[in-house]
Amino acid sequence: MEKNCLLAGVGGQGTVLASKLIAQTTLNQGEFVRTSETIGMAQRGGCVVSHVRIGSKEMSSAIPKQKADIIIGFELAETVRAMPFLKKEGVVVANTSVITPITAALTGGYDSEMMKNYLREEAMKVVFVDGKTLCDKVGSSKVLNVVMLGVCIKEGILPFTKEELIQTITTYLPEKFQKINIKALEAGYNYKNNEG
Amino acid sequence: MSMQLLLGNEAIGLGAIRAGVNVVTGYPGTPSTEVLETIAKHNTGDIYVEWSVNEKVALEVAAGASYAGARVLVTMKQVGLNVASDPLMSLAYIGVKGGMVVLVADDPGPISSQTEQDTRLFAKYAHLPVFDPTTPEEAYLMIEDAFLLSEKYQTPVIFRPTTRICHACASVEIKDNTDKHLIEGFVKDPKWTIFPRLSYQNHIKILENEKSIANSFNTYPYNVITGNGTKGIIASGVAYTYAKEVIKEAGLEVKLFKLTTPHPFPEALALKFLQGLEEVLIIEELEPVLEHTIIQLCGVHHLNIKIRGKDSNDLPHAGEYTYESVQKAIDVFLEREQALASEKVMPVLPIRPPVLCAGCPHRASFYSVKKAMQNQKAIFTGDIGCYTLGNAKPLDMVDTCLCMGAGVTIAQGLSRVEKGTKQIAFIGDSTFFHTGIPGIINAVYNETDLTIIILDNSTTAMTGHQPHPGTGHTMMGSISQKISIEKVLQGIQVNFIKKVNPLDLQKAIESVTEATNYKGVSVVIFEAPCIALAKKIETMIIKECCTGCKRCIKEIGCPALSMQEGKAVIDKDLCYGCKLCTQICKCDAIGVRA
Numbered sequence: 001m002e003k004n005c006l007l008a009g010v011g012g013q014g015t016v017l018a019s020k021l022i023a024q025t026t027l028n029q030g031e032f033v034r035t036s037e038t039i040g041m042a043q044r045g046g047c048v049v050s051h052v053r054i055g056s057k058e059m060s061s062a063i064p065k066q067k068a069d070i071i072i073g074f075e076l077a078e079t080v081r082a083m084p085f086l087k088k089e090g091v092v093v094a095n096t097s098v099i100t101p102i103t104a105a106l107t108g109g110y111d112s113e114m115m116k117n118y119l120r121e122e123a124m125k126v127v128f129v130d131g132k133t134l135c136d137k138v139g140s141s142k143v144l145n146v147v148m149l150g151v152c153i154k155e156g157i158l159p160f161t162k163e164e165l166i167q168t169i170t171t172y173l174p175e176k177f178q179k180i181n182i183k184a185l186e187a188g189y190n191y192k193n194n195e196g
Numbered sequence: 197m198s199m200q201l202l203l204g205n206e207a208i209g210l211g212a213i214r215a216g217v218n219v220v221t222g223y224p225g226t227p228s229t230e231v232l233e234t235i236a237k238h239n240t241g242d243i244y245v246e247w248s249v250n251e252k253v254a255l256e257v258a259a260g261a262s263y264a265g266a267r268v269l270v271t272m273k274q275v276g277l278n279v280a281s282d283p284l285m286s287l288a289y290i291g292v293k294g295g296m297v298v299l300v301a302d303d304p305g306p307i308s309s310q311t312e313q314d315t316r317l318f319a320k321y322a323h324l325p326v327f328d329p330t331t332p333e334e335a336y337l338m339i340e341d342a343f344l345l346s347e348k349y350q351t352p353v354i355f356r357p358t359t360r361i362c363h364a365c366a367s368v369e370i371k372d373n374t375d376k377h378l379i380e381g382f383v384k385d386p387k388w389t390i391f392p393r394l395s396y397q398n399h400i401k402i403l404e405n406e407k408s409i410a411n412s413f414n415t416y417p418y419n420v421i422t423g424n425g426t427k428g429i430i431a432s433g434v435a436y437t438y439a440k441e442v443i444k445e446a447g448l449e450v451k452l453f454k455l456t457t458p459h460p461f462p463e464a465l466a467l468k469f470l471q472g473l474e475e476v477l478i479i480e481e482l483e484p485v486l487e488h489t490i491i492q493l494c495g496v497h498h499l500n501i502k503i504r505g506k507d508s509n510d511l512p513h514a515g516e517y518t519y520e521s522v523q524k525a526i527d528v529f530l531e532r533e534q535a536l537a538s539e540k541v542m543p544v545l546p547i548r549p550p551v552l553c554a555g556c557p558h559r560a561s562f563y564s565v566k567k568a569m570q571n572q573k574a575i576f577t578g579d580i581g582c583y584t585l586g587n588a589k590p591l592d593m594v595d596t597c598l599c600m601g602a603g604v605t606i607a608q609g610l611s612r613v614e615k616g617t618k619q620i621a622f623i624g625d626s627t628f629f630h631t632g633i634p635g636i637i638n639a640v641y642n643e644t645d646l647t648i649i650i651l652d653n654s655t656t657a658m659t660g661h662q663p664h665p666g667t668g669h670t671m672m673g674s675i676s677q678k679i680s681i682e683k684v685l686q687g688i689q690v691n692f693i694k695k696v697n698p699l700d701l702q703k704a705i706e707s708v709t710e711a712t713n714y715k716g717v718s719v720v721i722f723e724a725p726c727i728a729l730a731k732k733i734e735t736m737i738i739k740e741c742c743t744g745c746k747r748c749i750k751e752i753g754c755p756a757l758s759m760q761e762g763k764a765v766i767d768k769d770l771c772y773g774c775k776l777c778t779q780i781c782k783c784d785a786i787g788v789r790a
Contacts, residue, residue, distance in 0.1 A: 060438050061434075
């Protein structure tokens with residue numbers, strides 16, 4: 001199986017961990033997997049992109065443009081920025097919450113409706129997720145990454161089940177974070193999206 | 197054997213453990229940091245691991261252990277090699293006993309570095325062999341070869357991954373067996389003392405060794421030739437994986453040479469590759485190291501082959517390569533139709549430069565100095581660390597930044613010619629120990645009028661919170677006596693030292709004012725822990741009485757603050773409760789969230 005999955009967000013949103021969870025779960029199934037991460041200075045509030053390539057022994061670790069099967073967008077503008085990577089028939093799962101950079105803080109941020117419309121026009125399928133409300137329900141802003149993975153599993157676009165991801169969470173995450181992440185996964189999995 | 201998902205740096209660290217490494221030293225630097233951390237994490241106690249104060253010290257500590265026969269690994273980023281270059285150049289002449297691998301991570305882009313220098317060129321200059329892996333799983337296997345080569349030829353060996361290998365993960369097959377290396381001990385011998393006469397003799401020996409090593413690289417299993425045709429591509433590092441994917445995707449008929457040992461150059465293998473070729477494209481990031489070697493080789497052997505790469509403008513000299521840039525070069529080279537990029541016009545996207553975290557004490561430090569100096573002419577020299585981000589608006593408090601430790605010294609040069617301007621140098625705690633101290637001694641002894649602001653957040657923050665002599669703990673898990681920055685300053689006779697918490701704004705401004713009024717070297721130590729290591733204090737909230745004046749946002753640029761419907765709002769998840777904004781608000785509109 002070959003599958004390219006791109007995760008886009010802002011430093012601090014947990015894209016690196018989310019990509020590791022995807023990669024580890026597929027590796028557990030015997031697939032060869034590569035990822036490419038943003039680590040370092042950009043993690044301080046900058047743009048962060050993680051590439052996950054499943055079945056990629058003979059490939060590079062970076063997804064070429066127009067080759068991503070899935071884009072998981074943690075922040076609306078960053079999702080738009082990642083769109084050149086999406087395949088024609090690719091799927092976008094996008095958090096609708098925005099993070100306003102300081103440069104835009106004075107003017108009140110950017111036009112999120114315009115971003116959503118762009119995604120609707122550009123992608124064959126886009127699933128919008130009200131990540132903020134889901135995180136509030138779980139009780140932590142830090143679990144957005146796993147909430148998003150829950151939505152993706154429900155949408156059937158990740159090559160593993162909820163139970164297989166729970167297995168990875170309980171094996172690889174520190175014990176004190178397991179419970180809340182499983183709760184986050186369930187919240188994402190049971191999410192009913194009202195936006196098209 | 198087991199398959200594990202490993203970061204390139206983790207793979208290298210585990211590979212070094214498997215190769216029986218005994219002593220590991222280094223200084224943190226993106227993208228190299230996780231190698232040493234991985235070894236420390238998996239250390240069963242028989243490996244000595246330390247973050248040294250700087251790269252020169254790290255290399256010398258490792259050299260000593262190698263003299264005694266230990267297998268040693270030194271880790272650093274490419275600019276760290278500049279700091280360690282003095283001992284390394286000489287060590288190339290003296291040689292080693294236990295295998296010594298110097299891991300130097302290059303950063304094409306650059307993504308988090310000051311330069312795009314190419315360590316392969318440095319290796320050539322220093323007459324040292326260099327390994328240049330293409331993937332994490334290859335790096336895992338290759339690091340062992342580096343140790344064995346080093347021991348065989350008694351020379352330091354450079355191992356040079358780049359960011360996209362260090363920070364890429366892959367399924368890596370981990371081998372169970374670990375090589376146990378026995379340490380013979382130091383044997384006294386005149387060969388360990390460098391003298392001109394010895395250097396002359398060793399110079400001859402190094403050149404002979406280079407020929408033998410080049411020979412052994414002719415049959416090195418990770419140098420691989422595939423494909424057929426009259427056109428050939430030579431590729432190295434991560435660029436090789438892009439080239440391979442382009443060729444595979446399009447089913448191209450082309451000869452491909454993966455070259456993982458750029459120096460000393462495996463000539464016989466390259467000549468075999470060049471046989472029957474009319475044209476060659478060389479794909480390598482950074483300097484045209486292979487390209488120039490191939491040009492030279494074709495000259496010596498009178499080969500009529502057209503060589504393309506950077507010098508022919510087929511590929512750029514600067515910046516990192518991507519699948520797309522490599523694809524374009526290959527398409528042109530093979531006279532294929534160019535894939536048309538049909539990118540739609542995107543909405544205007546916000547610019548997202550990295551910023552100091554919400555609650556970061558550096559923000560308060562910069563702001564207090566800015567306030568104290570607002571009516572005076574001043575130059576603010578910065579240094580390397582999270583606090584380089586103090587250059588961003590609205591703080592705008594970094595006028596210069598060059599390299600580790602240079603803030604304190606550049607300020608001294610400025611003070612000699614910029615009369616009537618206050619010189620204020622910022623330096624972090626880890627940078628203070630790295631290369632800051634000699635510069636301060638220089639300032640004191642030469643009677644410079646200078647104020648130094650030490651931003652002491654009790655960690656090496658930018659690279660991910662590594663310990664340093666001021667933190668009181670080590671990579672061996674032991675608790676050490678902290679080295680007091682204040683006592684060091686007293687010892688080198690700095691006569692004005694003030695220690696303040698920068699988050700107490702009024703006091704901080706007063707301290708800076710006092711320090712800058714002092715004639716001579718004055719130091720303000722701003723002490724407050726990095727928020728990534730400290731527990732959240734509380735969360736602030738904007739009260740009803742906010743007038744929407746935007747003062748808080750305009751003054752300090754905290755990422756937790758923004759405007760919504762005419763009033764400031766605080767992102768409760770980002771806010772750390774440092775209360776700097778409450779001290780700035782003119783209408784007392786920022787309070788503690790219940």
